[in-house]
Amino acid sequence: MTHPETPARDVPPATDRKAILHPHEQERYRTLNRLPAGPGVSTHIEWFWAVRWDMRGRAPYFAEVLPYPCVHLTFERDGDRRGSFVNGVCTTKYVRELAGAGETFGARFRPGGFGAFTGLDVGVFKDRTVPAAEVLPDIGDLADRVLAEPTDPARRRLVEEYLGSRAARYDPNYRLVLEIAAAMADDPELTRVDQVTERFEVPVRTLQRLFRRYIGAGPKWVLRRYRLQDGADLLARGRTADLAALAAELGYFDQAHFTREFTAEVGMAPLEYAKNSLRSRDEVTSKVLPAS
Template sequence: MTEPTNSEKGILHPREQARHRSLNRLAAGPEAGRFVEWYWIVEWDLDEPYTAEVLPFPAVNVTFEQPGGAFVNGVCTRKFERELRGRGRAFGVKFWAGGFGAITGLDVGSFRDEVLPLSAVFPDGDRLTDLVFEAESDVRRRAVFEAFLHDHLAPPDPSYELVREIVSTMAADRSLARVDEVTERFDVPIRTLQRLFRRYVGVGPKWVLRRYRLHDGAELLAQGEVAELAELSASLGYFDQAHFSNEFKQQIGLTPAEYAARAAAERQITYR
């Protein structure tokens, strides 16, 4: 198994969140790993409520939570906020971009920004939920889910493999800022690319590029690694600092300068 990333991309105010909840990840097995990127486990035990914020990846997640149940979370195009209260725990499955659509045959764009009961997608989802809740460890929960997934695995799909390669490149290469650069690199017509992203990813290629560049910007700001916002904006492919700042605030709720200041204050609290 390839160990999952310990990156904090997508997690807003990561140091602050770490003081209120724990986050662990498990790698996917070789067979399931064609479709599942990693498993995540969040636990909290709080005296006061805390709102955790995430700028989601372009991916479908399946979540198991007690109390609550099991759900399929479509690609979320907005900032995701979850109020954590008391004591709780969630076990989640993060699919590769396109992975859930490849397994189910569903048009992932049809449930973008929606949360569906697991049983609405898999008729035997209630039985899976019971088995996951009965498992005595997260490693066992992974095994239960992957045994279930084995019975639903799709045959090799060249279109999905292409989508996964394109999305992985978008995430890793900060120099990619425009869709025409993607179509040129992969020699895929724009209409074909848009159709594939709608079917497998649930959002368009332009949205995916912008989301990954915002992930990059927020991560660098949280780490205190940005000296000049104008330079950061240019490195992420924005026309100018104003365009970056406007989109950042629209999606995250703070300007880049405000986000960086909050992160700097949190670093002082963490290491004082």
Template sequence: MGEFGRGVLYPHKQASIVDLRRRPPGAGLREVVEHYWHVRWRTPEPHDTKVLSHPSVHLVFEDPEPLVYGVDRDLFVRRLEGEGQVLGVKFRPGCFRPFAGRPVSELADGRFPAAEFFGPEVGAANREILGTTDTDLMAKLAGEFLLPRLPEPDPVAAEVAEMVERLTASPAVFRVGQAAELLHVSPRTLQRLFAEYVGASPKWVLRRARLHEAATRADRGDPVDWAALAGELGYYDQAHLVRDFTAAVGEPPARYAR
């Protein structure tokens, strides 16, 4: 059973290979963690799973060591082989900044040993979490590891998380000036906050929200009026949408939909 959400490409094909389950965080972590995600796979031949990433940092418990993934501003591709599993912690946008101790833009497109942020004890937690296949237990163990390691609350991180959530819920907001006006800040302030806390620019976040919407429409299997969708999402014309989608996904939207 899969629980594929926005950003996971070719979900129908993925469902035959990947089992994706999500779990909400406990009460003490809801301010910083969006959800846990557990991926198990079995494939007789190598398979590349592809994701249009969100503006979030992830802590991933995996072999051979747990890693922290910064915001991947390109297409995230991971090759799956044989059988395996990972458990991910998806942080709310902006909310990894207190753990990072530095601008989150410095983590963009990178993968880092989790011990850099959580200490050597994360290795033992990794072994314990991967020692079971029970999603609920894995999420519980991850929460028990994170809870005593929460930094002091950062009110700006919470504010930035709300900003990103408002923008990604409104893909028709497509210019940084519009976003700044909606959020009652200057464009320069918005850019500074996103570099410090999110790890991607406001322009990237807006563009990615539009691409998520376009891919979601394509995945439904219904005919898509691409010209109308381009106008709805604020593109100059259909050709602009096609170029943007092709650059991000690797093929035009009509072909992707097939």
């Protein structure tokens, strides 16, 4: 599955909270671990991740995330829900109820990676979660074997062995999609689709077709989602002084457009979200640091 042109991207540590809404608050209710993908699968897999929680004796908590334009293969144990699942690109805020005790071990595919790996049109999985056996009929009892392992590295090894055993040919269209998605994610000055088509010399209709086939969502949505994640991350870190300037940096026509879209996606206005995040951060800090 490897190819020398696979872009090198470091695995963000668990302390990197980008796209996680109310990040400090979430840390009270679950743990998060990330592991790098090995060379045998790194062409298509960006990294592995594990989330665990134990809410027994506590009220359920609803964890919220602004999803990336990626498909995830997950292995889950959560009450009566147990097994492996393919999670398509979620175009709205993702909300997961954490109740009782549970855990999820996941493989995060690169943008376009699942479509290239399987040869499937990823658009059919948009905003859907389906049992993995419906998509990967040879997956067998992998979920049981993964969940039986006590450590995340051992679980990663099993998943990598399964994925690495499947033949995947070189796909030049995937390479282009991956390169464009990386530029969208990393360059905050990319705020419009016409900037993308000009930089990569790709007609807009071709770009739309490639993104819907490989990613499951259009380029405009992907671009706006990355910039919205940037905005939420900056607000959670305390960037509240000039929302008009922040909106302009993110490519919005004005502050009103940014506020309207942010509120619709996140569920609260930008300043309210920032205050909530900072209050949670201060509460966590006060419990960790001794009083002076």
